[in-house]
Amino acid sequence: MDPYEIEFIGENRIISIIPNFTYDKIYLICGEFGPFRAGLPMNVPLWLALMLKQKQKCRIVPPDWMDMDALENIKEEEKRSRFFTKMPNEHYMVEAKLILGAASEDVPNASEIKTVIKDIWDIRMSKLRTSMDALMKSGGGYGRLDHLTMMEINSVKPLLPAAMDSLLRIQMKSKKTTPANLNVSSFSQSGGSSQNI
Amino acid sequence: MFAEKVIELLKETERNPETIDQFNDEKIRQILEEMQLLFKMNMNDANATMDNKALWTTVQVRHSALERNKRCLLAYLYNRMNKIKTLRWEFGSVLPLDVRELLADEEYDWFTKYSSNLATYMRSLGQDTGYNGIDLTENLKPPKSLYIEVLCVLDYGKLELEDGDVIMLKKNSRHFLPTTECQTLIRQGILKQIT
Amino acid sequence: MEFSNYLSITDILVTNERIPCKFLHDLPKMGFLDPSAADDDLKAGTNAEIPIWLAESLYTRRPPLVNVELPKTYKDSYREILNADACTVDLHKLGQHFYELGCYVAKHDIKGEVGSTLINTLRQRFRMLLSASVATDSISAMQPLSASERLQAAAAARTERNLASWLQRGDCPLTTANMVANHRKRKRAEMEMF
Numbered sequence: 001m002d003p004y005e006i007e008f009i010g011e012n013r014i015i016s017i018i019p020n021f022t023y024d025k026i027y028l029i030c031g032e033f034g035p036f037r038a039g040l041p042m043n044v045p046l047w048l049a050l051m052l053k054q055k056q057k058c059r060i061v062p063p064d065w066m067d068m069d070a071l072e073n074i075k076e077e078e079k080r081s082r083f084f085t086k087m088p089n090e091h092y093m094v095e096a097k098l099i100l101g102a103a104s105e106d107v108p109n110a111s112e113i114k115t116v117i118k119d120i121w122d123i124r125m126s127k128l129r130t131s132m133d134a135l136m137k138s139g140g141g142y143g144r145l146d147h148l149t150m151m152e153i154n155s156v157k158p159l160l161p162a163a164m165d166s167l168l169r170i171q172m173k174s175k176k177t178t179p180a181n182l183n184v185s186s187f188s189q190s191g192g193s194s195q196n197i
Numbered sequence: 198m199f200a201e202k203v204i205e206l207l208k209e210t211e212r213n214p215e216t217i218d219q220f221n222d223e224k225i226r227q228i229l230e231e232m233q234l235l236f237k238m239n240m241n242d243a244n245a246t247m248d249n250k251a252l253w254t255t256v257q258v259r260h261s262a263l264e265r266n267k268r269c270l271l272a273y274l275y276n277r278m279n280k281i282k283t284l285r286w287e288f289g290s291v292l293p294l295d296v297r298e299l300l301a302d303e304e305y306d307w308f309t310k311y312s313s314n315l316a317t318y319m320r321s322l323g324q325d326t327g328y329n330g331i332d333l334t335e336n337l338k339p340p341k342s343l344y345i346e347v348l349c350v351l352d353y354g355k356l357e358l359e360d361g362d363v364i365m366l367k368k369n370s371r372h373f374l375p376t377t378e379c380q381t382l383i384r385q386g387i388l389k390q391i392t
Numbered sequence: 393m394e395f396s397n398y399l400s401i402t403d404i405l406v407t408n409e410r411i412p413c414k415f416l417h418d419l420p421k422m423g424f425l426d427p428s429a430a431d432d433d434l435k436a437g438t439n440a441e442i443p444i445w446l447a448e449s450l451y452t453r454r455p456p457l458v459n460v461e462l463p464k465t466y467k468d469s470y471r472e473i474l475n476a477d478a479c480t481v482d483l484h485k486l487g488q489h490f491y492e493l494g495c496y497v498a499k500h501d502i503k504g505e506v507g508s509t510l511i512n513t514l515r516q517r518f519r520m521l522l523s524a525s526v527a528t529d530s531i532s533a534m535q536p537l538s539a540s541e542r543l544q545a546a547a548a549a550r551t552e553r554n555l556a557s558w559l560q561r562g563d564c565p566l567t568t569a570n571m572v573a574n575h576r577k578r579k580r581a582e583m584e585m586f
Binding site for chain 3: 002003004007097129132133136137139151154155157158159162163166167169170171173174175
């Protein structure tokens, strides 16, 4: 998947904004939002929040987890642990990138927060690479993906699943029992198409 | 050795996995000739097996070669068919002349039929909810902004927008357009998004 | 490594590789299968290298017409090197379709050692794919990889690139479709040639 597609999925998360205008309820495919009252906090999907922010129609309320102390703790825990720790948010990287990109003035300590989130991301990504290699080398047949977010899982595709596939195929095909001669097999059609995966 | 010509044909295809080559009439004719020859030899030897049983294995070997040739030819056609499908999704329903020339007549017929099947299907989408179909070749990326700035890469001519305005797309001209109205032209390589 | 199906071009090219065989029966008029012999007929007991597709077909006859032997890259001496440290081996030179070909060969290996060497090699070399996907000098990192490894490393590098560009930029630029762009590029290259 393209990272922008994951970003698009992450943009559906609900966050708080404080609008500076007043307007009736709006009806969208994904639900009803509003009414908008100037100065009163309310919930909208992230994509809508960003659109309003770009038009300077609202202030974004930073999510609870975007807090220096909490993030420092997460970072320490992530460094200490051999495993992946649970993130406060399934799309933490998407939310951080979009909110800090479009509304950094609404987030206290924005630049420090940016740095610590980037640190957490880097720690997790390098842990991910090391554990992939360890998994392949150790001969394990499966890997646990506990507490990895969608964007992180996507970063090992297609490499890791493809390598696991190859292993399985070699195991299956190198057995003596497999009938191998495709030239005389009946006409069969599987996989193969190159487009729109 | 048997079935060598057909391997040349497939290697040619492997060299350019991202584009489609000229349909190779001549080589296919040669391969079919080889197959005819194998078949004739097998007919003769099969009739002679009454006197010489050992010939029977020879017939089987040639038969394997015939099946090998058949498999390779089908793979060649199938591989091209997948590429022709992609042509419809990327160039649209009207192929530029220099692309069309690369297809055999039968392949072009197939393209036309595939194209109209796809169009019928896309028109039928959402009819039950009151929509007049969805163009599946559009909106392949998540939407970001309603309007984008584009640069025209080649002389295209007039483009009529949904609001009735007509703009001239000339080489190196810049435009600020609704994303929905220029995304297909971007995919076709006529416009380029300026970022 | 893709699944080998009837229409797979990769599988067709793999099965075009030659492997050593011993013929168990006389084959009238098939002398040309052994380039070193001058006879019209192929005699039982002849050794010759023939394409896998033919060897497979002759082997599966009842009774089998050939015995398939191990090509030298899958024999003891090479297996030892691979099992010791597979990452030092240039698979591109040793055999572009090392794994795919190995799967065909492994079935004829009575001791089952070829199969385990293949798996061992793949497990060890995974880290080469990992580093090739982020290498700054990708050409030399890709060089020692087999054909299927190169495809995997290239796909991983594409993922890395997409992720890096997502992290760096805010918008999601629309681009020319793949085949359109490649067709143009090739056209331009041809024009410059003539």
